[in-house]
Amino acid sequence: MCVIGAGCSGLVSLKALREVGHEAHAFELGSKVGGLWVQDNDSGRSAAYDSLRINTSRSQMQFADYPMPSEYGDYATHHQVAEYFRAYAAHFDLERSIRFRTEVSTATPTASGYSIVSRNLDTGTSSVEHFDALVVASGHHFAPLFPDPPAPGAFDGVSLHSHAYRNPDRPARLRGQRVVVVGFGNSAVDIASELAQASGPGRVTLSTRRGAWVLPRYLLGRPIDQGRLLPRWLPDRLRRRIATWAFRKIRGSMSDFRLPEPDHLIGEAHPTLSDELPTLVKSGAIQMRPSISRLSGKNVEFDDGSEMEADAIVYCTGYRVSFPFLDADHLSAPDNDLPLFRRVFHPTHRRLFFVGLAQPLGAIMPIADQQARWIADHLAGNYNLPAEAELLHDVARERASLKARYVTSRRHTMQIDPAEYASSLDAEWKRGRRRARRHLGQPFPEDHDERALAV
Numbered sequence: 245m246c247v248i249g250a251g252c253s254g255l256v257s258l259k260a261l262r263e264v265g266h267e268a269h270a271f272e273l274g275s276k277v278g279g280l281w282v283q284d285n286d287s288g289r290s291a292a293y294d295s296l297r298i299n300t301s302r303s304q305m306q307f308a309d310y311p312m313p314s315e316y317g318d319y320a321t322h323h324q325v326a327e328y329f330r331a332y333a334a335h336f337d338l339e340r341s342i343r344f345r346t347e348v349s350t351a352t353p354t355a356s357g358y359s360i361v362s363r364n365l366d367t368g369t370s371s372v373e374h375f376d377a378l379v380v381a382s383g384h385h386f387a388p389l390f391p392d393p394p395a396p397g398a399f400d401g402v403s404l405h406s407h408a409y410r411n412p413d414r415p416a417r418l419r420g421q422r423v424v425v426v427g428f429g430n431s432a433v434d435i436a437s438e439l440a441q442a443s444g445p446g447r448v449t450l451s452t453r454r455g456a457w458v459l460p461r462y463l464l465g466r467p468i469d470q471g472r473l474l475p476r477w478l479p480d481r482l483r484r485r486i487a488t489w490a491f492r493k494i495r496g497s498m499s500d501f502r503l504p505e506p507d508h509l510i511g512e513a514h515p516t517l518s519d520e521l522p523t524l525v526k527s528g529a530i531q532m533r534p535s536i537s538r539l540s541g542k543n544v545e546f547d548d549g550s551e552m553e554a555d556a557i558v559y560c561t562g563y564r565v566s567f568p569f570l571d572a573d574h575l576s577a578p579d580n581d582l583p584l585f586r587r588v589f590h591p592t593h594r595r596l597f598f599v600g601l602a603q604p605l606g607a608i609m610p611i612a613d614q615q616a617r618w619i620a621d622h623l624a625g626n627y628n629l630p631a632e633a634e635l636l637h638d639v640a641r642e643r644a645s646l647k648a649r650y651v652t653s654r655r656h657t658m659q660i661d662p663a664e665y666a667s668s669l670d671a672e673w674k675r676g677r678r679r680a681r682r683h684l685g686q687p688f689p690e691d692h693d694e695r696a697l698a699v
Contacts, residue, residue: 245267245269245367245376245377246360246379247269247270247381248270248271248378248380248381248569249272249276249602250272250277250279250338251277251280251381251383251579252278252600252612253272253278253599253615254599255336255377256617257333257381257616257619258341260267263342264620264624265560265624269341269342269343269375270338270341270342270648271343271346272287272289272346272347273347273365274286274553275291275344276344277333277338277342280442281322281327282326283410286345286495289383289385291386291407291408293406293410293411293431295320295411295434295438297319298319298320298322299605302609303316303383304404304470304607305607305610307607307610308613310331311334312333313329316328316504317671328487331633337643343364343524344557345364346363346365347362349362349363349569350569351569351570353574355593356374356376356595358375358377359372360378377409377595377597378597379616380470380567381598381599384580384600385425385563387532387564388405388406388562388563388564389659390405390559391426393538395537395539397539397556399544399554401415401556402555403543403556404556405558406560406561407563407573408699409558412439412442414617418439418442418443418556419442420538421447422447422448422449422552422553423447423556424451424554426451426557426560427559427560427561427590428454428456429453429456429514429516429655433458433517436524436530437518437520439592440524442563444529445528446528446529448529449530449531449533449554449691450525450530450531451534451535451536452504452532452533454504454506455504455506456513457496457498457513457516458498458501458516460519461517462493463494468517471608474486476663481509483511483529484511485625487509487510491510501522501523503521503525503532507651508651511605513651533552534547534692536557544557553614554593557592562655564580565580580654580655581657582657582658583643584601584639586668586669587601587658587660588619588634588666598615599612599615600615602658602660603655603658606662608632611660615669617695621673627676629674
C-alpha cells in the first residue's frame, strides 16, 4: 500500500494498514513527520506562523489511543502539535515505514493498482514501484489560492499569501506598516490581530466579502467545542437557530462590535475563533472594509467606495485542492470540488482512497483516524461498499446536503460536522460489514468488534 504524506492523515493511515497486516509505505517530502504543523518544514508545505495555536480543544483533537499531554493546556501551540505527532509516530514505530525527503512524481493507474514514480530529493535518484492501492493523505492546505478573478489594477507594495507569513517581521517587515488583510477565516483574523497589536491603532484593515460569526475560545467557562447544550433529536436547522439566538443573547450581535453581520446561522459556515478581534475592531485598532474593488499603485479601493493607501496586502484566501502526482484526466478537483463516498472512496477509482480530505467544524485528527481504519477494514475484506447505484446516490445526496446547509464557497465543498459525520460513517461501516459477511456466507455476530466501529 502506498501512502502519500506523513502528516496527521498519513500517520494514522500507516498505523491502520499495518494493524490489519498490510505492507504500507509512506512517501514524505520533508525530513520530519507532522506535515503543516512543522514550522518551516523542509517540505515547503507548512504555513504555521509563530503565534499559531490550534482552534480545537485538546480533548477534541487527540487520538483515542494516544491522548495529548495535559500540560499542553486546552488549546495547543503548533510546536506542541508537531511534538505530539512526532511522539505518536515514535510510540507506534511508524518512521520505519516512511521514506523521508521523497517526492511522488507520478501515480499512474494500472489494471491492479498504481505505478508510483518517486524521487529522492537529496540524491535526485528516481525509482518505479507497483502498489496495490494508493492512499492520498497529503492534505489540502499547501497550494495558496488568491482571489479569482483578482481585483483589477496593480499594487506597488508588498503582496503575500498567509502561507508565507510567520510574524510581523518575517518574511517582510509589516510592523508599523499600513496593511490590508484579505479574508475572514482563522488565519486572517489571527494575522490581523497580531499586526494590529504590533503596529498600533488604525494601521491594519481587514477586508472581507461577507460577515462571519466570530466565536470565543471559551463559553461559560469551557472550551466552546466541548459539550452540546442542545439535544441531537432536535431538527438541525432548529438547533442552529437556537444556538444563534443564544449566542446573541450571551455575547451580543456582530454589529455590536462593528463587525459585519453574517447572512447565515451559526453552523452554516466554517467558524472563526478569536478572543481578540471584536475588541480590536470596536476600539478602532482594526478597520473593517468590504472586498477590494481596484488597486492602483499603493491605493486600495473597496466595494463601498472607500479607499486608502497601503504598504502591504496579506491574502488569507485559502488553498486550492491539488494532486500534482495525478494526471488531471484521471483526477482533479475544480473549484475544490471532488465528489467522494463519505469523503474517502472514489466512485470510479476503487483502488484510490483519501484520508483527511475534509473540512470539519473542528479537528481533522479523530476523523482521519476513523477514515484510515475504515479503509484498512475494507482492504482486509471486512467491509464491502454498497452497490454502485446506491453509492452514487449517496454521493449526490451528500453534495445536495452541503449546498443546502452551508454558505456557497470553495471552502464548503467538503465541509463536515464531526459528530454527524462520525455517526453516519459508523452506521455505514456496520452495514458494509454485514454486506461483507453475507458475501462470504457468514452470519454477522452481535458481539462485533466494537473497537473497529468506535468513533
